[in-house]
Amino acid sequence: MKKIVVTGGSGRVGRAVIHELLEHGYEVLNVDVRPSDNEQVEFRNVDLTDYGAAFVVLHGADAVIHMAANASPDTNLQTGAATFHQNMTSTYNIFNAATALGLQRVVWASSITVSGYPYDHTPIAYAPLDEDHPVAPESSYALSKAMGEEAAKHFARWSGVPFIGLRYALVVADDAAYQFLKTLREREDAYKIAALWAYVDARDTAQICRLSLEANIQGAEVFNVGASETIMKIPTRDLMAKTFPEAKIRENLGDFESVFSIEKARRMLGYAPKYSWHQYIP
Numbered sequence: 001m002k003k004i005v006v007t008g009g010s011g012r013v014g015r016a017v018i019h020e021l022l023e024h025g026y027e028v029l030n031v032d033v034r035p036s037d038n039e040q041v042e043f044r045n046v047d048l049t050d051y052g053a054a055f056v057v058l059h060g061a062d063a064v065i066h067m068a069a070n071a072s073p074d075t076n077l078q079t080g081a082a083t084f085h086q087n088m089t090s091t092y093n094i095f096n097a098a099t100a101l102g103l104q105r106v107v108w109a110s111s112i113t114v115s116g117y118p119y120d121h122t123p124i125a126y127a128p129l130d131e132d133h134p135v136a137p138e139s140s141y142a143l144s145k146a147m148g149e150e151a152a153k154h155f156a157r158w159s160g161v162p163f164i165g166l167r168y169a170l171v172v173a174d175d176a177a178y179q180f181l182k183t184l185r186e187r188e189d190a191y192k193i194a195a196l197w198a199y200v201d202a203r204d205t206a207q208i209c210r211l212s213l214e215a216n217i218q219g220a221e222v223f224n225v226g227a228s229e230t231i232m233k234i235p236t237r238d239l240m241a242k243t244f245p246e247a248k249i250r251e252n253l254g255d256f257e258s259v260f261s262i263e264k265a266r267r268m269l270g271y272a273p274k275y276s277w278h279q280y281i282p
Helices: 012-023 051-058 077-100 140-159 175-184 202-214 236-243 263-269
Strands: 003-007 027-032 042-045 063-066 105-111 163-168 170-172 199-201 220-225
Touching (some): 063 202, 077 105, 140 163, 140 220, 163 202, 170 175
16 A cells, blocks of 8 residues: 545644655645645645545545544534534545545544543443443534444445544644643643543654554454553542542553553554653653
8 A cells, every 4th residue: 555545634633644654655645625734745625525526536545544524612503513514424425435446444533532521421431441442422523433433344344445443532743732731730620621631642643544554454443542641640540539430440550551541552553652741741
């Protein structure tokens, strides 16, 4: 696989993904509705809710990394509906076009929020949360991601094309974002902003996208994607005991380990996060 279409390539994750792919010799097409600032790659301004347009941009590609999504807050019924419809339509169009055209692989962005973020109504069953933890979306955005995961299972079953969904934690892309993480440590509601105190550097999201293209994967799989530790200086067991006292704490939960387990990504993809808040925050 050498010719890769990256949707949402002008966003904070997409830019890092494109840089990673170019560094490893891939040929990349950036598809977005926002202009690209990377002159090294071809850019096409495309509305992916148009199925014909989605089909055209994937023609001739070997694989697609689908990062494009509307992540607007569900502030009211109208914006929530717009988020859901845009995300589901574009995801369906990419999945359907990719399988119809016989692409070798679909890698796409799901979200940690499918676990029940912001956790007002959804109990956490156990920690660390692995990919088998119950999915309980609590917003239109999270619902679109959860339904995307279900759709991926069936497209993979119908077509034989591998689908890899990446459940990203809060993505940190620059120094300002790391400084924002620092401010969260003083807030009791930090787990509602950085879901369950988790984060991931944009460069590590790029790493796992490339690994997802290269790994020997069949069918449809989802992976938690985050740093190995929380954003907090308080031990994870103490955070869980205070915030989710009814959750079962598994013996393998480390002192400051992320609540979201990345062991599956380590084992199946070779993922190893390289970047930590410790490198940027005193």
